[in-house]
Amino acid sequence: MEDWQKYKRSSKVVWTTDGQFPSIEPHTKVKHQLLESYLSDWVATITGNCRFGAQQVTLVDGFCGGGIYRDGNSTWEGSPIRIIRAIESGWKSVQERKPYQKLDIAYLFVDRRKEHTDCLKQQIRDHGYGHLLDSGIIQVKSGHFEDHLGECLQWIKSRGGYSFFFLDPFGSVDLPGMSKAILSLGRSEVLLNHMQNDAFVRPIVQAFKNGRGESYLRQYNLGEAYSFCADYDNLPNLQRQTLSQNAALELYRKQSNPRFAWTFAFMKNRDTVYYYLIHLSNQPTAVSVMRRNLWLYNNLDYQFHYGVFGLGYRTIEDFSSNLKLLDINTRNNQACRDRLTEQLDRFLHKTNNLAFKQIYEGTVDFHPATREDCMSVIHQGMLDGLWEIERDGKYIGSSQLTNRDIVRPSKTQQLVLLPDYASGRISPKRQVGSRSSVAQMKPSHFGQMNILETDI
Numbered sequence: 001m002e003d004w005q006k007y008k009r010s011s012k013v014v015w016t017t018d019g020q021f022p023s024i025e026p027h028t029k030v031k032h033q034l035l036e037s038y039l040s041d042w043v044a045t046i047t048g049n050c051r052f053g054a055q056q057v058t059l060v061d062g063f064c065g066g067g068i069y070r071d072g073n074s075t076w077e078g079s080p081i082r083i084i085r086a087i088e089s090g091w092k093s094v095q096e097r098k099p100y101q102k103l104d105i106a107y108l109f110v111d112r113r114k115e116h117t118d119c120l121k122q123q124i125r126d127h128g129y130g131h132l133l134d135s136g137i138i139q140v141k142s143g144h145f146e147d148h149l150g151e152c153l154q155w156i157k158s159r160g161g162y163s164f165f166f167l168d169p170f171g172s173v174d175l176p177g178m179s180k181a182i183l184s185l186g187r188s189e190v191l192l193n194h195m196q197n198d199a200f201v202r203p204i205v206q207a208f209k210n211g212r213g214e215s216y217l218r219q220y221n222l223g224e225a226y227s228f229c230a231d232y233d234n235l236p237n238l239q240r241q242t243l244s245q246n247a248a249l250e251l252y253r254k255q256s257n258p259r260f261a262w263t264f265a266f267m268k269n270r271d272t273v274y275y276y277l278i279h280l281s282n283q284p285t286a287v288s289v290m291r292r293n294l295w296l297y298n299n300l301d302y303q304f305h306y307g308v309f310g311l312g313y314r315t316i317e318d319f320s321s322n323l324k325l326l327d328i329n330t331r332n333n334q335a336c337r338d339r340l341t342e343q344l345d346r347f348l349h350k351t352n353n354l355a356f357k358q359i360y361e362g363t364v365d366f367h368p369a370t371r372e373d374c375m376s377v378i379h380q381g382m383l384d385g386l387w388e389i390e391r392d393g394k395y396i397g398s399s400q401l402t403n404r405d406i407v408r409p410s411k412t413q414q415l416v417l418l419p420d421y422a423s424g425r426i427s428p429k430r431q432v433g434s435r436s437s438v439a440q441m442k443p444s445h446f447g448q449m450n451i452l453e454t455d456i
């Protein structure tokens with residue numbers, strides 16, 4: 001059995017059964033909401049999308065904490081309670097439609113501190129899920145997750161079905177190595193908290209200042225990605241941030257070997273990412289569902305932040321009352337669609353006769369668009385005379401594509417950068433937003449934008 005590296009780190013008791021709970025921060029609330037809404041959609045999708053969907057699902061929270069936070073005079077549920085609630089509600093919505101379907105659900109919650117797992121068990125009962133503890137559907141274990149993982153993987157292998165791992169350790173743990181083992185299960189995925197600033201960039205920069213940067217990178221197997229930290233103090237801030245995002249993704253792409261990897265940034269201020277939530281998976285469906293949910297919580301401006309930080313959330317004190325939110329959402333969506341139109345056009349000219357499934361899965365790691373956006377952009381491109389869509393040997397005009405529909409450049413092809421509707425082949429019903437705004441975007445040379453800028 002593999003041993004995952006353990007890092008030395010102090011660990012405080014922050015949850016107890018006699019009412020000691022940490023206070024919740026705004027960014028942690030968003031992390032929890034994202035987790036909950038994703039899992040509710042996820043379970044509904046994998047169990048509900050075909051006549052007999054998934055038969056087993058296993059949910060693992062490897063660094064689970066005590067399950068509850070202080071929120072002013074009130075309380076706020078932590079990740080384990082939210083995971084249970086999300087699965088219960090997503091599955092209930094499917095059961096109402098498909099009462100004949102069965103689902104074997106299991107939860108495993110691990111925390112190295114017994115005080116935390118004791119507190120969590122109490123919270124699980126207080127939230128009305130005690131019967132799931134008593135029946136063994138929920139298991140709560142104390143100890144290092146690294147020590148439980150081997151057995152946990154064997155257990156999931158024998159159960160079969162789909163699994164989801166939430167890894168939120170608040171510190172350095174061998175997340176790339178553990179994620180690789182988890183993804184090798186097959187129908188598994190990981191949502192992890194990568195503490196980019198405190199656990200990676202700051203200690204690495206410090207190690208370089210102390211003359212042992214290279215050996216630090218070797219010791220923790222951080223490869224080339226973080227070597228930019230050698231010159232960190234001399235880099236302009238935007239370049240630091242783009243290199244930093246690139247480093248986080250590269251680490252997992254190389255070491256965990258996921259088919260799809262994507263970041264969501266949590267920022268404490270305008271300039272610095274505090275941590276990334278990183279979603280690693282091998283399942284296109286999981287990517288589509290996650291993508292929709294990430295857009296729900298993104299409050300960064302696509303045009304100005306995407307190339308540097310990717311999608312993400314920045315804590316802004318008065319954000320809930322900020323009426324500009326709507327403008328940002330609309331503008332973000334339009335900029336993303338415009339950009340995708342250009343990218344897909346280049347892509348479709350390089351390839352030929354690709355099915356929608358191949359187009360979406362072949363490009364999704366390189367743009368932030370949802371599956372629905374991708375479909376709608378292709379439909380718009382067809383209306384604009386850029387591309388043709390073929391289904392069973394006939395050209396179609398449907399906005400609902402199936403995975404097998406073939407998309408190719410139109411024979412009366414125009415370049416996408418020409419003004420909209422230049423071809424006049426089909427008179428447009430809807431107008432695509434101005435592309436000049438996209439043309440003005442300053443290309444970044446790093447990070448996700450870098451991949452976007454190169455031909456996909």
Ligand SMILES: C[S@@+](CC[C@H](N)C(=O)[O-])C[C@H]1O[C@@H](n2cnc3c(N)ncnc32)[C@H](O)[C@@H]1O
Pocket residue numbers: 011062063064065066067068077078079080110111112113116143144145146168169170173
């Ligand atoms: C950030 S808290 C988790 C919060 C929880 N995910 C939530 O959102 O409600 C991190 C937890 O990981 C636990 N922890 C730290 N290292 C661990 C390890 N190696 N194995 C298991 N738990 C660990 C800590 O005791 C702490 O309770």
